[in-house]
Amino acid sequence: MCGFSGVLGAGQNTQFISDMLNADGVPTRHKVSIWHNKTVIKILQNEKYSGDVLFQKTFSPGPLSRCVINRGELPQYWLEDAFPAIIDKKLWRITQYEYRRRAGYNLSHLSPEHPFTGRFFCGLFGRTVVQSSIATYGRFINIWWRCSTKITRFKKADDETREEVRVSFGRPEQIFMQAWNLIISKRQMYVARLKKVAEMDESELTRYHASEMLRLMDEVGKIMEFDYMLSMKTLDHVELNPDGKLTMVFRSGIRITI
Known part of the structure; x- marks a missing residue:
């Protein structure tokens, strides 16, 4: 929840959020590992937190192939309210808009010492x-x-x-x-x-x-x-x-x- 509110309410980038989680000692699902920027991004983009499911995000091209990301090769299916939501759907949806809006900015070095770098x-x-x-x-x-x-x-x-x-x-x-x-x-x-x-x-x-x-x-x-x-x-x-x-x-x- 703090990741979604951090991106929207506090305007923070995902690197700041991962650093904050590590500083606060918040455990990951693996308990002993540390939070990384990519981990936070995956959580923010995971629709399951809002109770919905997107099927066929990945697929296997062949019986001996590893799964690859579905980039339009196969149809995808969205199922609403598959299970109880952890966060509000509106919060999740707006977070996706905000994340996409920031895609054109390089905010990785944004900090209190450099408050305008990248913007x-x-x-x-x-x-x-x-x-x-x-x-x-x-x-x-x-x-x-x-x-x-x-x-x-x-x-x-x-x-x-x-x-x-x-x-x-x-x-x-x-x-x-x-x-x-x-x-x-x-x-x-x-x-x-x-x-x-x-x-x-x-x-x-x-x-x-x-x-x-x-x-x-x-x-x-x-x-x-x-x-x-x-x-x-x-x-x-x-x-x-x-x-x-x-x-x-x-x-x-x-x-x-x-």
């Missing part, structure tokens, strides 16, 4: 914005966020040549604080917008995130310092604009440019 993008090219530093006599100075098109080891042959925009280290955290506090200061307007999204948006995942953001607005209020967990629960990604401004894109669909 900071160039608004012009769509490429990742990464940290870059200048080393002088073994010391690192002037740490910047830079579009990966401007860093030699990340460049691609078809990258366009444009004037570089750099973002100072620590600025994304400051902009997140400003964006969140702006939403809180204009609570009436954003509450009305979020309620509409939570009730009418065609995406079940977006409706869920809008409801969660409404709850967090009431619970958290204004913040005086960067809140990593709040950013994990509410923020989808950050976009760097050509004019140097940053756009905070929240999972509920709200976009704030500062």
